[in-house]
Amino acid sequence: MLPAERYEEYYKALLEKNTEYEGLFYVGVKTTGVFCRPTCPARKPKLKNCEFFANPQQALLASYRPCQRCRPLSHPNHVPEIVRVLVEAVESNPEKRWTTQDFKNLSVDESTARRQFKKRFGMTFVEYARARRMGLALKNIRSGKTVIDSQLSTGYESSSGFRDAFSRIMGAAPTLLEDGKVLKAAWIDTRLGPMMAIGNDEALYLLEFIDRRGLEREIERLRKRTKSAIIPGVTAPILSIERELSEYFDGERTTFNTPLALLGSPFQQSVWGELMKIPPGETRSYLDISVALGKPTAFRAVAQANGANQLAIVIPCHRVINANGELGGYGGGLTRKNWLLHHEQGGE
Structure with missing residues (x-):
């Protein structure tokens, strides 16, 4: 989703049907379940019922369907057959x-x-x-x-x-899950957009932004690796991370105590361990991490392990940047990465 601080600007553009904002945002209407372009002729919702997205795919992944009046998946002036x-x-x-x-x-x-x-x-x-x-x-x-x-x-x-x-x-029909190993999945709303949490009664296995590229494949890999079915529901670790995320975004928490299940190679787990040592408000480069591990030439492998992290925010891969000071990559998007770093430095 787009940053919350711009919601009023986008809402004003929506009310005015401002054509200058075409393609810059799409609005999801919670009360109808549809998403629209800025110039939609339909009756305007209240601001509290709006979510704003940078592109149609984000809106689709947040479970909104395209509006039949403004057709946000078509060009404003032409709908190819x-x-x-x-x-x-x-x-x-x-x-x-x-x-x-x-x-x-x-x-x-x-x-x-x-x-x-x-x-x-x-x-x-x-x-x-x-x-x-x-x-x-x-x-x-x-x-x-x-x-x-x-x-x-x-x-x-x-x-x-x-x-x-x-x-x-x-990976399994919902009525065929009484026996065998089961993980539960829940939707968590956060200030930076919805996240998916997957865990069992003992630990949290996955925490990702819903619009993360490749999330469907991540879930499939998790299911196969754990030989589990994944069904809707909540567990104690999911409830715990939901509460801790709320406190984190409110500026009341900088560390997390929810138990984690780290499914990675020994090297990946060593990298994730180093990530959790980075203090909030600080950053490290991939080279810094590789040096800390005693493997100064392994910075590319560190970057790959960083990208394989399935527990966003909790394992703070957003605190790793390029050696030249640039943000580098982030599965949740660079806008979120920049916001998280600013937030942890006391900017939000």
Whole structure:
């Protein structure tokens, strides 16, 4: 999501239908579950019911669906036929995983679809369809409803359709999880946008921003590595990290006590251990970390281990920057990384 300090600016632009903001933000309306472009002609929501996103993919991953009036997935002045056909096809069957044959059935050229979506929205059609499917699954995680309630509320016509969609994301049908190893997943709202927490009764396994690139693959790897099913729910470690994150964003906490499950190689775990030694408000370079580990030439491996961290904020990979002082990379986005560092230095 976009920074909260700009919400009033964006809301003013929304009220005025200011065309200068086209493409700069998209607004998700909590009361309707849709997201719109700044110039949408629909009745305007209250500010408290708005969430602002930098691009359509962020809105889709936050479980919003595109508005039918302003069509935020189309160019403001033109809706290409191929785009209209594909978006309507996804909305009619959002759990579908698209194949080459599906494109042929619609008389659509797959490579053309990829270029059209990439050019206009910054993501391919398959990425759009995946984000929409992921958003629906995460919406059910967020609500914590029963299986049947979740099925009906997301508009699935059959229970098998819902089970298939759930299974594709989480790896097991929700009614087949009574036996075996189970991890639970919950949606946590934070000042910097929604996060997903996954854990069992003993520890937290994953904490990531919902719009992190590759989150779906991360969840799949976690599921396979732990040989677990992942279902909606909460556990003591999830409740603990939700409380501690709230205190962290309020400036009342700088360290975390929630028990963690670190699934990595010995080298990765040694890197993560060094990250947790970096004091809040300070930064280190990849070279600094490699030197601290006694392996001064391993800074590239340190960077890879840093990127493999699945516990954002808690294991503070955001405190690692390039040796030249530049921010470097961050799975949650450089805007968030800059905000977190500023926050820990007393700026928020």
